[in-house]
Amino acid sequence: MPQRRHLIASAIVVLLLALLPLAGSRYAVDLTTEVLIYVLFALSLNVIIGFTGNISFGHAAYFAIGGYACAILLTTYGWPLALALPAAVVLAGLVAAVVGYFCVRLTRIYFAMLTLAFAMLVWGVAFKWKEVTGGDDGFTGIKMPEMISHHVGYFYFTLVMVSLGVAALWVICHSAFGLTLVAVRENSVRAGFIGVDTRHMRWAAFTVAGTFGGLAGALFGMYHRGMYIENAFWTESAQVLIMVLLGGIHSFVGPIIGAAVLYLLQTFTNQYTPYWPTVLGLILLVIVMVLPDGLIGLVRRVKARGGRS
Amino acid sequence: MTAMLSIGGLWKSFAGFVATRDVSFELLAGETHAVIGPNGAGKTTFFNLITGHLRPDKGSVSFEGRDLVGLPPQKIVRLGIARSFQRINIYPRLTVFENVQVALIAHEGQQWNLFRPGRSLHREGTQELLELVGLAPEALETAGELSYGKQKQLELAIALASQPRLLLLDEPTAGMSPQETGETIASVRDIVKARGLTLLFTEHDMSVVFGIAERISVLHHGVIIASGTPDAVRNDPEVRRVYLGEHGHV
Numbered sequence A: 001m002p003q004r005r006h007l008i009a010s011a012i013v014v015l016l017l018a019l020l021p022l023a024g025s026r027y028a029v030d031l032t033t034e035v036l037i038y039v040l041f042a043l044s045l046n047v048i049i050g051f052t053g054n055i056s057f058g059h060a061a062y063f064a065i066g067g068y069a070c071a072i073l074l075t076t077y078g079w080p081l082a083l084a085l086p087a088a089v090v091l092a093g094l095v096a097a098v099v100g101y102f103c104v105r106l107t108r109i110y111f112a113m114l115t116l117a118f119a120m121l122v123w124g125v126a127f128k129w130k131e132v133t134g135g136d137d138g139f140t141g142i143k144m145p146e147m148i149s150h151h152v153g154y155f156y157f158t159l160v161m162v163s164l165g166v167a168a169l170w171v172i173c174h175s176a177f178g179l180t181l182v183a184v185r186e187n188s189v190r191a192g193f194i195g196v197d198t199r200h201m202r203w204a205a206f207t208v209a210g211t212f213g214g215l216a217g218a219l220f221g222m223y224h225r226g227m228y229i230e231n232a233f234w235t236e237s238a239q240v241l242i243m244v245l246l247g248g249i250h251s252f253v254g255p256i257i258g259a260a261v262l263y264l265l266q267t268f269t270n271q272y273t274p275y276w277p278t279v280l281g282l283i284l285l286v287i288v289m290v291l292p293d294g295l296i297g298l299v300r301r302v303k304a305r306g307g308r309s
Numbered sequence B: 001m002t003a004m005l006s007i008g009g010l011w012k013s014f015a016g017f018v019a020t021r022d023v024s025f026e027l028l029a030g031e032t033h034a035v036i037g038p039n040g041a042g043k044t045t046f047f048n049l050i051t052g053h054l055r056p057d058k059g060s061v062s063f064e065g066r067d068l069v070g071l072p073p074q075k076i077v078r079l080g081i082a083r084s085f086q087r088i089n090i091y092p093r094l095t096v097f098e099n100v101q102v103a104l105i106a107h108e109g110q111q112w113n114l115f116r117p118g119r120s121l122h123r124e125g126t127q128e129l130l131e132l133v134g135l136a137p138e139a140l141e142t143a144g145e146l147s148y149g150k151q152k153q154l155e156l157a158i159a160l161a162s163q164p165r166l167l168l169l170d171e172p173t174a175g176m177s178p179q180e181t182g183e184t185i186a187s188v189r190d191i192v193k194a195r196g197l198t199l200l201f202t203e204h205d206m207s208v209v210f211g212i213a214e215r216i217s218v219l220h221h222g223v224i225i226a227s228g229t230p231d232a233v234r235n236d237p238e239v240r241r242v243y244l245g246e247h248g249h250v
């Protein structure tokens, strides 16, 4: 069982991350906080992509719902974090359940288009419902609990939340449910003939993805002290999709790597040139042409070659 | 004996082409029953109608007194009917082991368990089934890379994992070497006997059919033209004329 090895490796990574603030660089701490948030966001999307074989083009919707809900509950309603955060996550999950109910009736491009359509609706609500969401000015000035208002405190909070989220997703993806989802992805007709209600399974996967996407969004909003309609826009959905594809969809860690690499690349590119979209286009080109199974696939191929020689 | 599966006045057509024409049929509990007929006779369609893969245009299908028409495949499997497919229908990118393991997980309703590690479940049961069909040595191979005959065996193991009372095998030996055919049929016969299964199968190899079937039904252009014991079917003039004649002596 490689499980123990994985557990130790993850513990070491978390520990090293926990030591990061000791280095004294605010920049590094902030950057890592944001990477962690995207790691969770990308992993949540991969429950749909990697495990059901459908491409969602609207995952930013749940990210935005989680972000806005948490921000509004904290600020407008003055809820404590211990209530606002779970409520926001549950709300994202519920909306995902409603949207997913319709989406999983379709597959392939039709599925993708429907997820996109619902995400645009969410964007529309954020845009139009000005008195609640702040419309295109964004929802700013989030009231942060004292304990996590400092950037180091928030980093630790994010580290704990993302670690818990990643651990939960790991368990779900490797559970009997996760294995059955893989069977549904590989051959849904066969899965039906062993007694699996494939549509219900995909629905549940969609809901799980939306729930954890909501958690990522809530963390994101609090980190930035604000949510903006761009966070619900389709470009945000595209970005997380590219993170997942870049890392590799058929492995649990793929999206983690993809999220980190893409986010860091974006940050560094933006420091030197205004041409991030062009760079992103090149990255996409590389994925499609030479990295169909992502960076993880590349690592595996290199390893396999090393093992042979 | 009582009928386990009763089919009455079943019709199915594809864009005007009638593939199943007013078929009525009774399968007795515990029997081994073969459906034979030339290619395109409608055997696979008949299986698809029983198992919920296709919906009949008209007619009734009842299994142990329950109406099956309109039920999706997953509900029908849960009632105790499992099948294999003429055209290989497995998870080609998963391992042989996982192909069977998932079927056991689904049979136990554990597909809704979000916590128990999937790979640790039913390891023994999976191993037993693989041994039963002679695939234990290939357990960790990628299913799609097995030889055609072995993929057919895997079909059988997956179907058995659902622990059916009625097993439907659609051409279980098609594409197999004579040796594989012999082994497969022997193991099917043993399994059917050991588990007390009712078996409905289609098969093009007449020596297999007449070797293990207790009753035979003959489909021709979507119509059952004869049904009865092997001897009765063998000597049926209509059957000899349209079907067995082509196959020479049986």
Ligand SMILES: Nc1ncnc2c1ncn2[C@@H]1O[C@H](COP(=O)(O)OP(=O)(O)O)[C@@H](O)[C@H]1O
Pocket (backbone or CB within 6 Å): B014, B019, B037, B038, B039, B040, B041, B042, B043, B044, B045, B046
């Ligand atoms: N899904 C389908 N769509 C259109 N025609 C079909 C379909 N399935 C079967 N048929 C037609 O119905 C007839 C019976 O096919 P089938 O049941 O596969 O016969 P058999 O299994 O006896 O060889 C064939 O003529 C076949 O072309």
Ligand SMILES: [Mg+2]
Pocket (backbone or CB within 6 Å): B043, B044, B045, B086, B170
């Ligand atoms: Mg056929």
